[in-house]
Amino acid sequence: MPFFYRQGERGTWSPVTASDDDYLQAVYSDTALMTQLDSSGVPTSSSSEPGLMLTMLDALDAGPGDNVFELGTGTGYNAALLAHRLGADNVASVDVDPDLVRLARGRLAELASHPTLIAGDGADGYPPRAPYSRFIATAALRSVPAALMDQAADSAVIVAPIGLGVIRATVSGQGYAEGRFLPRPALFMPRRVPGKGPDFDRARDQAPETTALPVADVLERWRFPLSLALPGYSSCSWRSDDGEVTGVGLWTEDGSTVSAHTNGHVRQTGPRRLWNTVEALASLFPAGRPAREEFGITITPSNQRVWHGDPRGVSWNLPTG
Ligand SMILES: C[S@@+](CC[C@H](N)C(=O)[O-])C[C@H]1O[C@@H](n2cnc3c(N)ncnc32)[C@H](O)[C@@H]1O
Numbered sequence: 001m002p003f004f005y006r007q008g009e010r011g012t013w014s015p016v017t018a019s020d021d022d023y024l025q026a027v028y029s030d031t032a033l034m035t036q037l038d039s040s041g042v043p044t045s046s047s048s049e050p051g052l053m054l055t056m057l058d059a060l061d062a063g064p065g066d067n068v069f070e071l072g073t074g075t076g077y078n079a080a081l082l083a084h085r086l087g088a089d090n091v092a093s094v095d096v097d098p099d100l101v102r103l104a105r106g107r108l109a110e111l112a113s114h115p116t117l118i119a120g121d122g123a124d125g126y127p128p129r130a131p132y133s134r135f136i137a138t139a140a141l142r143s144v145p146a147a148l149m150d151q152a153a154d155s156a157v158i159v160a161p162i163g164l165g166v167i168r169a170t171v172s173g174q175g176y177a178e179g180r181f182l183p184r185p186a187l188f189m190p191r192r193v194p195g196k197g198p199d200f201d202r203a204r205d206q207a208p209e210t211t212a213l214p215v216a217d218v219l220e221r222w223r224f225p226l227s228l229a230l231p232g233y234s235s236c237s238w239r240s241d242d243g244e245v246t247g248v249g250l251w252t253e254d255g256s257t258v259s260a261h262t263n264g265h266v267r268q269t270g271p272r273r274l275w276n277t278v279e280a281l282a283s284l285f286p287a288g289r290p291a292r293e294e295f296g297i298t299i300t301p302s303n304q305r306v307w308h309g310d311p312r313g314v315s316w317n318l319p320t321g
Helices: 023-027 050-060 077-086 098-110 146-150 200-204 215-221 223-229 274-284
Strands: 003-007 013-017 033-037 043-047 068-071 091-095 116-119 132-137 152-162 165-173 176-181 234-239 245-251 257-261 265-269 295-299 304-308 315-317
Touching (some): 003 023, 013 023, 050 077, 050 132, 050 152, 050 165, 068 077, 098 116, 146 152, 152 176, 200 257, 215 274, 223 274, 245 274
Parallel strands (some): 068 091, 068 132, 091 116
Antiparallel strands (some): 003 013, 003 033, 033 043, 165 176, 234 245, 304 315
């Protein structure tokens, strides 16, 4: 990682390079570091938190004889680790950004490592090197892309961030897989999809409903199951001058928006009543904060479901396609 970007107090990003005093310390720290910004200054690629990468590689359990596909090349570091373990011929990695792929290829070539690095949409997989016995995604997915299922060998293992967790699923037949979430939280950059922003102005005009939920910590306690029940949701919070949370906002890309305040007032607008999902989760998990590993995923050729407890438990369909 020859450079990364650090966010200053005012939210602006500035580059940190080898000539900066704390560069090495940061590069070797167990934190995610931003490595690319778009033209409006929004991070578009990062070097993932090393501890999380190791947890995911551990779950991947790849060894000699495995053929791995990675979605999200980024810096190329993960691809380098995989190539070191499995041999470069057994690693294919795709990033949507051709510049990142070019840079990663150059860095790995300096180490005389030449895995297959391709620019493209990782959701298409890479058929020329299929079938794969292992899949690892380092960008958040809404569901496991159908093309990856098509390119899976028997008993292939899939490790991928979905919602705010990471699944480890095992393929059990053409188009079928099942598994559970790893205990560790994961916050990966999402594959960006165009969508509507929140409409708090319209929400403000709605008649208030009331809630008895602890609004200030709703997003802490039910944050993970909410990421499964409302895939891709965004959130914000409002605070008083002394820093106390006074309300939270949630929205999804279809424009559905809700604001909920600590006085118990909830205002919703848009095609979906998002707060109803929050209330439903709160009654399912009254003690709050259910563990990630209690949740799992079942993939079939026609749908993908995440569930709580076991595959017959309460479940939510993931958006596919
Ligand atoms: C957290 S970074 C990957 C970190 C990387 N594995 C490493 O070792 O540095 C996520 C990457 O996913 C890429 N990405 C986002 N959407 C993608 C897509 N549809 N297909 C392939 N790559 C994608 C981004 O460009 C970004 O580089």
